Amino acid sequence: AQKITQTQPGMFVQEKEAVTLDCTYDTSDPSYGLFWYKQPSSGEMIFLIYQGSYDQQNATEGRYSLNFQKARKSANLVISASQLGDSAMYFCAMREAISSGSARQLTFGSGTQLTVLP
């Protein structure tokens, strides 16, 4: 079974509007962390935002916020006031306390390609 599911291969949004990128996850670990990364066409992975499983409040970082619904196992990324430079691939990833072992590796979803239209 997929541990991280991103159901939207591609999304379009008008400049200055908000957009939500979906991410659902599957884990039996009580302790885990969720990350969102942005990958522009140049290839580098840019860390955007983090949400811990025990965090009481949804994470926010500037124009990025995370809509964390623990019972539904979803961690959707919300980008407000979209800019042309937001066009990129976006990946949701999870780090599990137990299942990832000593590596503390990240498990990635397949990504969502966001295109911001002028």
Added chain:
Amino acid sequence: DGGITQSPKYLFRKEGQNVTLSCEQNLNHDAMYWYRQDPGQGLRLIYYSQIVNDFQKGDIAEGYSVSREKKESFPLTVTSAQKNPTAFYLCASRRAPTGLGNQPQHFGDGTRLSIL
């Protein structure tokens, strides 16, 4: 500026040839990782290292080898045993080798490997 440097940016491999991808970091991070990315897909872990002179296999280690002789360096060798090596390879590092924490992995700019 601190960061992760991967070289070369583009690499071509001939049949039966081993090639080595370089990854150097000056962030003083303990843990380092190698990921493979295929078109339209997420990242898959090849190898990781928590400390110098120690490394562990990830999910898709077959056909690859690594070394960690220095804290700053974690080169990846794609051997001739890797029959489908064409992919984008990303190196990452993280400050703390253990602990769940919120420390993200920091990534290099990647190396694109193609078969001639």
